[in-house]
Amino acid sequence: MTRQTSDLPPEPRRRKNMRAEEREKAIVSEAVRFFAEVGFEGQTRELAKRMGISHAVIYRHFESKDALIERVYDHIYLRRWNPDWEPLVLDRSRTLEARLTQFYREYAARVFDYDWVRIFVSSGLKSYDLTGRYLSIIREKIIKPAVMELRFELGASSTSEAPGDNELELFWALHGSIFYIAIRKYVYNVSVEIDVDTVVETTVRSFFNGVRAEFGKV
Structure with missing residues (x-):
């Protein structure tokens, strides 16, 4: 059949x-x-x-x-983002300094890479808004929450108001100072012979020392 x-x-x-x-x-x-x-x-x-x-x-x-x-x-970009970073920033069982030290050590391990950094910079100079979109993720998932967590540690009364531009800029400065290590190495081709984890820890500590000096707390 x-x-x-x-x-x-x-x-x-x-x-x-x-x-x-x-x-x-x-x-x-x-x-x-x-x-x-x-x-x-x-x-x-x-x-x-x-x-x-x-x-x-x-x-x-x-x-x-x-x-x-x-x-x-x-x-x-998206596949290198670790979703565990978001709850990490909000974990009040640890100081904000400890949380951000861990975040930036892990972040540097993920993004301090020739391809990642050069595409990031190239996109920012062209009409492809990959850089802008990625920075929006950083702003919404790391920078803004960090501002609110700093307010909490400072005992500020305005813990429900949206972060102000000056507060955001404070944490962008921290973010930029760490990322500039990668810019120097992969864009400017400068020899960067450092232990990144140690530099990250020192940079974050210095940032919070400045916050303590400015606000007398944390």
């Missing part, structure tokens, strides 16, 4: 799909290094040439350069 088409097992497609998935990952991985080296003005045609594939292959997986850049953002 002839078997009906509906009775036949599906055609094996797994290997083909896996090859496509692997190729897509390879494109993203190479795009990260490519854009880190040449910036976002780099052309996908040159990227394809570097990979030894046709230009059409890239657009078989990504409908546009913007779509590829979006995947780069997800790959190098």
Whole structure:
């Protein structure tokens, strides 16, 4: 008896799909290094040439350069974000100084990286707002909560009011001073022979020493 088409097992497609998935990952991985080296003005045609594939292959997986850049953002920024950092900043069983010391030690371990830093800077100079979007995450999940936690430790009465610009700038200065280590190393190509954990700890301690001197508490 002839078997009906509906009775036949599906055609094996797994290997083909896996090859496509692997190729897509390879494109993203190479795009990260490519854009880190040449910036976002780099052309996908040159990227394809570097990979030894046709230009059409890239657009078989990504409908546009913007779509590829979006995947780069997800790959190098969002996937490196640790969701445990958010509750860490809010953990009042420890001092805010101890919490931020741990955060910045872990943060530096994740983001002090050639590709991460150079793409971050390149994006900030171009129309692709990856940098702005990422800094919004830092502001909402780290900077603003840190302001509120500092108010709590200071015993401030205005613990429910939104953080003011001066308060936010205080913590942006701390954030920037630590991140500048990576800027010097990966953008300015300055030799930075330091123990990052030790420098982070010293920087955060100095920050809170300044807060104590200014407000007489914490």
